[in-house]
Amino acid sequence: MDVSTPKNYYWYMDKEGLDYIPPSAPDIIVRSLTKENIRKFVEAFAEDDAYWMKLYFLSGDRKGVFDMDKMNKMLVDVKKTNDTEYKIHERLVS
Structure with missing residues (x-):
């Protein structure tokens, strides 16, 4: 799973000369790349028997x-x- 910020999407589109993000496995979006934000998203993804974490992981395969x-x-x-x-x-x- 990729963890990214919204600004990274703009950077990628500018770098590639695109007006969209190409289809791919879902990214995890956080406001900023801090240990606290990443911990919060991991905890959220671990809820409900880690349903979303499993789905995101499998979607990349x-x-x-x-x-x-x-x-x-x-x-x-x-x-x-x-x-x-x-x-x-x-x-x-x-």
Whole structure:
């Protein structure tokens, strides 16, 4: 995980001649790079069985959980579920 400040985004865009930050694994944003701010974000990320820390860590890996084939299958499954729920809803309201 990368820890950064908002100013770093501007510096990066200026350096690369861009008007946006390219897609990548999420960064951790703190107001300033101090031990206290980093400690606070680590504590916040450790809440709820470290759900967000695990998600951020895994999002940087294109294998395993975030394998493109697995993600595409999950999206197909979600669409099927949504389509089924929509059809059920339509029958109930008509």
